[in-house]
Amino acid sequence: MMVNRKTVLALGAIATVGALALAGCASGGADEGGADETAGALTVWVDADRAAVLKDAAADFESETGVKVTLVQKDFGEIRDQFVAQVPTGEGPDIAVGAHDWLGTLVTNGVVAPIELGDAAADFEQVSIDAWSYDGNVYGLPYSIENIALVRNTDLAPEAPATWDELVAAGTAAGTESPFLVGLDPAAGDPYHLYPFQTSFGAPVFGQNADGSYNAADLQIGNAGGDAFAAWLAAQGAAGILNPNIDGDLARENFNAGKSPFFLTGPWNVPSAQEAGINVSVDAIPSAGGQPAQPFVGVQGFFLSAKSANVVAATNFLINYVGSEAVQTALYEVGGRAPALSAAFDAAVASDPIVAGFGSVGAEAVPMPSIPQMGSVWEFWGVTELAIIKGEGDPATLWQKMSSDIANAIG
Numbered sequence: 001m002m003v004n005r006k007t008v009l010a011l012g013a014i015a016t017v018g019a020l021a022l023a024g025c026a027s028g029g030a031d032e033g034g035a036d037e038t039a040g041a042l043t044v045w046v047d048a049d050r051a052a053v054l055k056d057a058a059a060d061f062e063s064e065t066g067v068k069v070t071l072v073q074k075d076f077g078e079i080r081d082q083f084v085a086q087v088p089t090g091e092g093p094d095i096a097v098g099a100h101d102w103l104g105t106l107v108t109n110g111v112v113a114p115i116e117l118g119d120a121a122a123d124f125e126q127v128s129i130d131a132w133s134y135d136g137n138v139y140g141l142p143y144s145i146e147n148i149a150l151v152r153n154t155d156l157a158p159e160a161p162a163t164w165d166e167l168v169a170a171g172t173a174a175g176t177e178s179p180f181l182v183g184l185d186p187a188a189g190d191p192y193h194l195y196p197f198q199t200s201f202g203a204p205v206f207g208q209n210a211d212g213s214y215n216a217a218d219l220q221i222g223n224a225g226g227d228a229f230a231a232w233l234a235a236q237g238a239a240g241i242l243n244p245n246i247d248g249d250l251a252r253e254n255f256n257a258g259k260s261p262f263f264l265t266g267p268w269n270v271p272s273a274q275e276a277g278i279n280v281s282v283d284a285i286p287s288a289g290g291q292p293a294q295p296f297v298g299v300q301g302f303f304l305s306a307k308s309a310n311v312v313a314a315t316n317f318l319i320n321y322v323g324s325e326a327v328q329t330a331l332y333e334v335g336g337r338a339p340a341l342s343a344a345f346d347a348a349v350a351s352d353p354i355v356a357g358f359g360s361v362g363a364e365a366v367p368m369p370s371i372p373q374m375g376s377v378w379e380f381w382g383v384t385e386l387a388i389i390k391g392e393g394d395p396a397t398l399w400q401k402m403s404s405d406i407a408n409a410i411g
Contacts, residue, residue, distance in 0.1 A: 040066055040067045040068060040313070041067065041068045041069075041070065041310070042067060042068070042069045042070070042094045042095065042310055042313055042314055042317060043069075043070045043072060043093040043094050043095075044058070044069060044070070044071050044072070044093055044094065044095040044096070044097075044302075044317075045072050045074045045079055045082075045083070045092075045093045045095070045096040045097065046071050046072070046073060046074070046096075046097050047073065047074060047075070047076040047079070047097055048073055049076075049334055049335055050097055050331060050334070050335070051071060051073050052334070053327060053330040053331050053334060054071055054322070055071060056327075056330075057317075057321045057322060057324075057327050058071060058317075058321075060321065061316075061317050061321050065313070065316070067310075067313045067317075069317065072093065074096075076097070076098075079096055079097065079098055080098060080099075080102045080105065080106070083096050083098075083106070083111060083305075084105065084106065084109050084111055087111040087305050087306065087307050088109075088110075088111065088307070090307060092111070092305050092307060093305060094304065094305050094308040094310050094313075094314045095302050095303070095304055095305070095308075095314055095317070095318065096302065096303060096305070097300065097301070097302050098140075098300065098301070098302075098303060099298060099299070099300050100131040100132050100140060100142070100298065100299040100300070100301065100367065100368070100370055101298065101368045101369070101370045101374070102370070103132065103134050103139055103140070103303075103370035104134070104369075104370045104371045104372040104373075104374070105372065106139070106303065107134050107135070107139065108372055110306055111305065111306050111307070112139050112303050112304065112305065112306055113139070113304045113305065113306040113308070113311070114137035114138060114139055114304075115138055115139060115140065115141060115303070115304055115315060115318060115319075116315060117129075117138055117141070117319060120319050120323060121138065123323070123341060123342055123343070124142055124323075124340050124341055124342060125142075125145060125340055125341075125342055125345055125363070127145065127297055127299070127362065127363065127365065127366075127367060128142035128145055128299045128301070128340035129142065130212045130367050131297065131298075131299035131367035131368075131370070132299060132301055132303075133211070133212070133213060134213065134370065134371075135213065136211060136213075139303055139304075140299075140301035140302060140303045141301050141302045141303075141318040141319065141322055141323055142299045142300070142301040142340035143300060143301055143302065143322065143327075143328055143331045143339065143340050143341075144299065144300045144301075144331060144332065144335055144337035144338065144339060144340055145297060145298075145299055145337065145338045145339070145340055145345075145359070145362050146266060146267065146297065146298045146299070146300070146337045146338070146358075146362075147266065147295050147296065147297040147298065147358060147361055147362040147365045148192075148193060148196070148264060148265055148266045148285070148295045148296075148361075149264075149265075149266075149282045149283060149284065149285060149295070149357055149358050149361040149362075150167075150262060150263075150264055150282070150283045150284065150285050150286065151255070151262070151263045151264070151265055151269070151270060151273065151280055151281075151282055151283075152261060152262055152263075152280065152281045152282075152283055153255070153258065153260070153261045153262075153263075153278050153279065153280065154279045154280065154281050155278075155279055156174040156176060156258065156260075156261035157170045157171070157174060157261035157262065160281065160283040160284070161262075161283075161286045162286055163286050163287055163288075164197070164200075164286050164287065164288035166286065167179075167180060167262060167286050168180065168241060170261065170262075171260065171261055171262055174260075174261045176258065176259050176260050176261060177254065177259040177260065178241075178243070178246075178254060178259055178260040179241060179260065179261075179262070180241055180260060180262045180263075180264070181246065181251040181254055181255050181259075181260045181262065181263045181264070182194070182242070182246075182251060182263070182264040182265075183246065183247050183248030183249070183250070183251040183252070183265070184242065184243070184244050184246060184247060184386065184389070185247060185248075185382065185386075186244055186245065186247060186386075187383075187386075188382040188383055188386065189244070189381075189382035189383060189384075189385040189386035189389070190248075190382060190385075191378075191381040191382045191385055192296060192368075193264055193265075194233075194242075194385060195294075195295055195296055196285045196293035196294055196295040197229065197232070197285075197288045197289070197293060198226070198229045199291065199292065199293060199294040199295075199366070200287040200288050200289040200290065200291050200292065200293040200294075201225040201226070201228045201229040201232065201288070201289030201290075201291065202223070202225035202289065202291050203220065203221055203223055203225035203226035203228075203229050204220050204221070204366070205219070205220065205221050205369060205374070205377055206218055206219060206220060206221075206369060206371075206373075207219075207220050214369045214370075214371050214374075216371050216373040216410060219403070219406065219407055219410070221377070221381075221402075221403050221406065222399065222400055222402075222403025222404070222406075222407075225289065226399055226403065227395070227396045227399055227400070228289060229288075229289065229399075230388055230395035230396055230398065230399035231395050231396065232288055232289065233385060233388045233389050233395065234388050234389070234391065234395040236389070237388065237389035237390060237391060238391060242389050244386055244389055244390055251263060251265070252265070252269050252272060252273075255269075255273060255278070256272055256273050256276035256278060257276070258278065264285065266358070267336055267337060267338075267354065267355075267358050268336075270282070270354055271336075280354070281353075281357065282353070282354055282356075282357025282358055282361075283357065284360065284361055284364075285361065292364060294364060294365055294366050295361065295365050295366075296365060296366060296367070296368040297362050297365035297366065297367055297368065298368055299340060299367065300337070301340070302318055302322055304318070323341060324341075325341060325343045325344050325347075328340065328341040328343075328344040329344045329347065329348070332344060332348055338355050338358060338359045338362065345359065373410045376406050376409035376410050377406050379405075379406075379409065380402045380405045380406050380409070381402065381406075384398055384399065384401075384402035
């Protein structure tokens with residue numbers, strides 16, 4: 001197996017704690033999915049989709065280092081809460097798979113440790129490193145990048161629209177049931193999918209610090225751009241282009257049935273469209289407000305327990321094995337998401353136009369905020385957008401009330 005040797009020297013620099021690294025993991029019985037106390041052992045929590053790839057990487061690592069790696073398969077949706085609960089008691093793993101937007105919870109609970117990537121950080125797509133950064137430290141080894149883009153039925157719309165007005169015109173000219181599709185939850189809306197249009201009006205949720213991290217004290221969602229976006233939402237709702245009666249499942253079904261030339265979605269919905277015989281292209285999201293339409297990017301990766309006594313071994317496994325081109329490519333092949341390692345990313349882009357399309361949009365996207373204050377935003381955001389789309393009040397008034405409610409909740 002080809003491993004990433006770029007950080008071998010960096011690992012050597014922290015080898016003074018090597019005795020600790022190989023002296024035993026965070027305590028806890030293997031039956032509970034905890035770290036093995038046996039010298040030279042690591043425990044890794046992994047979900048079903050990643051298990052087979054990690055099994056091969058673990059076997060190579062054990063063969064080459066003598067450090068045993070035990071994989072414990074977990075339901076992805078349960079990993080964060082179980083990690084937070086078990087690590088303080090010593091029952092957690094050394095390493096776990098997860099999403100970057102868990103980071104605020106993990107850091108504030110003191111259960112995750114920074115990873116010393118050293119020069120290897122430059123080998124990854126910058127957005128993936130930014131996503132796994134918090135207060136100046138990198139807390140995860142990224143492996144996949146995911147974002148939405150505009151998926152186009154090329155038979156119904158031969159050219160990609162450059163602006164929202166061009167999209168509506170092309171969608172109307174196609175003569176289909178809907179000029180544009182995006183799934184909206186009938187009870188909570190979908191601010192995740194609508195966010196690129198919001199950013200095109202210059203209304204991000206939070207401002208960012210010089211290092212790219214989000215500043216919770218700089219709430220920008222209620223600025224003048226936010227009011228303009230709210231007015232746009234109301235207009236699209238009144239025109240029937242944004243339809244709260246079409247949820248994600250129905251949007252997918254309608255697009256696959258040829259009922260619209262455009263679908264704002266992620267890579268998870270492309271295979272079913274192709275299976276339905278739709279010729280698709282993945283395009284940039286057109287601007288509605290004149291500024292770049294930047295969606296959120298989600299980055300999955302592997303993070304290190306703050307209670308692991310095997311820091312050097314765990315870091316070695318993450319950087320030089322999970323971070324190798326072979327493993328990153330294998331994870332891409334089973335997950336269908338663009339790799340985070342630049343070499344694997346470039347190879348995937350060169351061989352797959354769908355990955356290339358999403359990757360091009362993702363390169364200009366912004367990491368979904370992982371700071372804890374983001375929870376207060378989600379509470380009010382989607383329901384307010386939905387109310388505006390449905391015409392349930394003055395757009396600016398509703399938007400400013402939402403902004404005030406978020407600010408009060410953040411404190």
